Amino acid sequence: MAGRVIQLRLSGTSMMPTLWPGDLVWVKPVKVEKLAPGDVILFLRENRIMAHRIVGMDAPAGELVIRTRGDTLPAGDLPVRGSEVLGLVTAAQRFGTGWAISRTPRLASRILSRIVRRSDRFRHLLFTLNLKLSHNTRARRAW
Amino acid sequence: MENRQIKYVARSTAIAARMLDGEMMIMSPVDSTFFSLNEVASAIWQAADGQTLLADIVDSRICSAFGIDRETALRDAEEFVEQLAKHGILRICTTPVANTPPSGVFHR
Amino acid sequence: MSAVLASVSAAADAIAINIGGIVGTVHTESPFFRQMLLRHYHDFISLPAKPSFELEVELLEFPDNSDLDADLEVRFTGGCWHLRRGDFSVVWDPTSGRGKVRQTANPYSIDTVLRILHSLLLVGQRGFLLHAASAIRGGRAYVFTGLSGAGKTTISRLAPPHVTLLSDEVSYLRPLEGAFRAFGTPFSGELRQAGKNCAAPVAAIYLLDKGPQNCVSPVTPAEALHALMRNILFFADSAKLAGSVFQIACDFVMQVPVKRLTFVPDEHVWEMIG
Numbered sequence: 001m002a003g004r005v006i007q008l009r010l011s012g013t014s015m016m017p018t019l020w021p022g023d024l025v026w027v028k029p030v031k032v033e034k035l036a037p038g039d040v041i042l043f044l045r046e047n048r049i050m051a052h053r054i055v056g057m058d059a060p061a062g063e064l065v066i067r068t069r070g071d072t073l074p075a076g077d078l079p080v081r082g083s084e085v086l087g088l089v090t091a092a093q094r095f096g097t098g099w100a101i102s103r104t105p106r107l108a109s110r111i112l113s114r115i116v117r118r119s120d121r122f123r124h125l126l127f128t129l130n131l132k133l134s135h136n137t138r139a140r141r142a143w
Numbered sequence: 144m145e146n147r148q149i150k151y152v153a154r155s156t157a158i159a160a161r162m163l164d165g166e167m168m169i170m171s172p173v174d175s176t177f178f179s180l181n182e183v184a185s186a187i188w189q190a191a192d193g194q195t196l197l198a199d200i201v202d203s204r205i206c207s208a209f210g211i212d213r214e215t216a217l218r219d220a221e222e223f224v225e226q227l228a229k230h231g232i233l234r235i236c237t238t239p240v241a242n243t244p245p246s247g248v249f250h251r
Numbered sequence: 252m253s254a255v256l257a258s259v260s261a262a263a264d265a266i267a268i269n270i271g272g273i274v275g276t277v278h279t280e281s282p283f284f285r286q287m288l289l290r291h292y293h294d295f296i297s298l299p300a301k302p303s304f305e306l307e308v309e310l311l312e313f314p315d316n317s318d319l320d321a322d323l324e325v326r327f328t329g330g331c332w333h334l335r336r337g338d339f340s341v342v343w344d345p346t347s348g349r350g351k352v353r354q355t356a357n358p359y360s361i362d363t364v365l366r367i368l369h370s371l372l373l374v375g376q377r378g379f380l381l382h383a384a385s386a387i388r389g390g391r392a393y394v395f396t397g398l399s400g401a402g403k404t405t406i407s408r409l410a411p412p413h414v415t416l417l418s419d420e421v422s423y424l425r426p427l428e429g430a431f432r433a434f435g436t437p438f439s440g441e442l443r444q445a446g447k448n449c450a451a452p453v454a455a456i457y458l459l460d461k462g463p464q465n466c467v468s469p470v471t472p473a474e475a476l477h478a479l480m481r482n483i484l485f486f487a488d489s490a491k492l493a494g495s496v497f498q499i500a501c502d503f504v505m506q507v508p509v510k511r512l513t514f515v516p517d518e519h520v521w522e523m524i525g
Contacts, residue, residue: 012440013359014399017337018320020359045400046461046516052399070399071322072363074382075481077399104320159494161501163472170480170497177480179473 003029006087008042010051014070015040018053018101023094025051025101027087032064038103040089041068043080051089052077053104152200152224152233153193153240160188160246171231178232183209187220191233193240197224267299268292268365271423271434271450273372275304275365284310284356291358294448295437303372304343308352308361314338315353325367325486332487334367336360343368366421366438367486374495377502378425380484383456385422385433385446387415392433392451393524394422395512396482397459402514404440406459409518418446421484424453424503431507454525455508462513465520475509476500 005028011021018040019025027042035041039054052068055076059065066085069076091100154160159170167185169178180188183205190200197220205216227233234240265278266288276299279285289296314337321337332350334341339360343350350368354360370380383396384403395406407419417423417433420440424431431453435446458470458478470478479500485493514520 011443013362016359016363020357046402046405048400050399073399074484075398078401157490157494159497161498163476163501163504166471166473168473168476168497168501170494177477179477 005029005090008049008051012070014073015051015053016072018071018104019051019089019092020094023092025089025093026091028090030085030088032066032082032085035066035085035088036103040101041066041080042086042089043068043084044086045077045080045084049086050077149237150197150221150224151193151195151236151239152187152191152197153236153243154188154191154246155231155234156242156244158232158244169232176230178230184223184227187224188227188233189246191243191246193234193236193243197221197235265299265305266292267297267302268295268437269297269448270295270365270369270436271373271378271425272427273369273376274300274302275306275368276302277306277308277361279308279310281310281356284308287358288361291362292437292445294435294445302348304348304350304368306341306343306350306352306364308354310356311353312355314355316340323363323367323486324488325371326488332371334364334486336363339364341367345371362438366484369423370484370486371492373423373425374492374499376425377499378423378431379496379499379503381422381424381479382420382482382484383422384419384440385417386410387417387433387447387449387451388413388521388525390451391454391525392417393454394424394433394456395459396422396456396478401459402461402516403459404442405516406514406520407442409516409520411518411521414521415447415449416442417449419444426502426506431503453507455510456503457510457512457524460511460513461516463515465514465523466512467523468511468513470509470511472504472509475504478509479504 005026007024007026010019010023010025013021035054037054037056040051041054042049042051052070054066055069056067064082066080067076068080089101091098161168167180167188169180186204187200190204198217201216201220205211206213224233224235228235265276267274267276274297277288316337319337323336326333330344332343332345339352339354341350341352341364352364373379381396383394384407385392385394395403397403404419407416410416417435418438419442421436421438423434423436432450433453434450435448437445439445483496483500485496
């Protein structure tokens with residue numbers, strides 16, 4: 001991106017109602033450390049350019065990992081690395097009217113699929129006993 | 144001898160549950176979290192009818208079935224039901240609980 | 252609420268759209284909007300026999316929601332479902348089947364409204380909408396679910412000529428005579444092309460992953476259920492309905508083989524399917 005603001009025309013409905021198919025968006029280069037949840041970023045994914053919203057950021061092994069999701073999609077995307085980020089979507093234009101894209105705080109409840117909210121890792125609840133739970137327990141069961 | 148609190152355990156209402164291939168799948172529609180319980184956890188879930196003391200569940204379902212001594216099993220069971228209660232899956236009470244929903248396990 | 256809906260009656264020139272065997276009619280005073288609906292839902296236009304919902308669309312010059320960015324809300328109060336987002340608002344009475352939509356003249360809002368209504372009606376039919384691609388080959392349907400970028404559209408594009416695409420984004424699954432069937436939908440993703448209006452029994456569902464080689468591997472019931480639930484499109488703020496959808500998802504996992512498909516984006520992936 002080399003320091004320039006670029007304009008792109010969007011397709012797809014994954015960011016409705018904030019962004020509509022056919023919207024022209026302004027994307028500016030950004031230092032990934034300045035990004036925060038709520039920002040809409042442009043990133044490269046399998047030869048496609050995607051514009052989705054950041055829903056979380058962490059650095060589990062020192063390297064920054066960004067979790068994104070299209071506002072209308074039930075599940076988040078595969079994690080985005082800092083190096084895949086192309087820029088921050090700052091403004092959009094539709095039918096000649098432009099507006100700024102702000103960092104909208106989205107509540108956890110504001111996702112389409114309410115079925116699984118904390119969806120990235122389901123919890124396997126184990127009753128852990130410090131002993132001998134063998135693979136034969138099914139055969140040995142008392143009931 | 145430790146003085147253990149009387150504990151009845153009951154399945155929470157509004158929990159969607161289903162046994163799939165030996166594992167209990169549980170969803171809390173309230174906060175939309177999803178869990179799967181392994182065999183021993185499922186055994187406790189199925190026995191948590193609100194009318195049975197945790198200690199009795201451990202005696203009848205866990206110790207002999209899984210070959211564990213009572214003290215260990217009871218201690219681990221208490222810690223474990225606290226975890227389930229924190230996620231809203233079980234309720235722990237000092238008196239029996241009425242209107243416990245079914246476990247979602249269908250015996251054909 | 253009911254005063255609003257009392258004035259909505261089935262208009263003779265309403266357009267009937269049949270998706271998955273569930274028919275809904277849409278009526279509008281605007282010939283332009285009507286043409287757009289006919290074009291967009293082309294393969295799915297049908298006779299208005301026994302519609303499950305009848306919508307009257309009122310086109311606005313400006314959205315009447317002051318917060319254009321407002322997220323979706325789907326609530327049941329006062330006997331009606333209230334659907335609201337920055338770009339539309341709907342009141343729908345499930346008993347009479349009648350509803351009123353207020354939106355600006357665009358095809359995306361009504362498309363979302365249809366997805367929501369179908370997802371609500373499908374619960375009663377023990378079915379669901381899934382964020383997945385699906386296609387028919389040899390008379391059997393295959394469903395591919397996965398995250399954005401995992402390959403739903405890619406695998407749809409790579410399908411050989413004899414494969415019939417049902418959708419590259421929203422799959423419609425419901426049981427008929429005891430077996431789950433996948434139905435074509437006009438709900439498309441990047442392909443921006445409606446699927447074929449046909450159906451077939453579901454032979455398998457694949458959880459998509461990209462990798463260095465094509466490979467199909469087994470998946471535990473817990474993994475299968477979790478993957479499914481992450482991708483079910485369900486919008487209502489109702490713990491009771493969410494519980495029903497959970498049970499429906501369990502039914503599906505019990506009946507339909509679930510496998511993981513790791514694939515290289517090339518046409519050979521279709522040799523692994525089936």
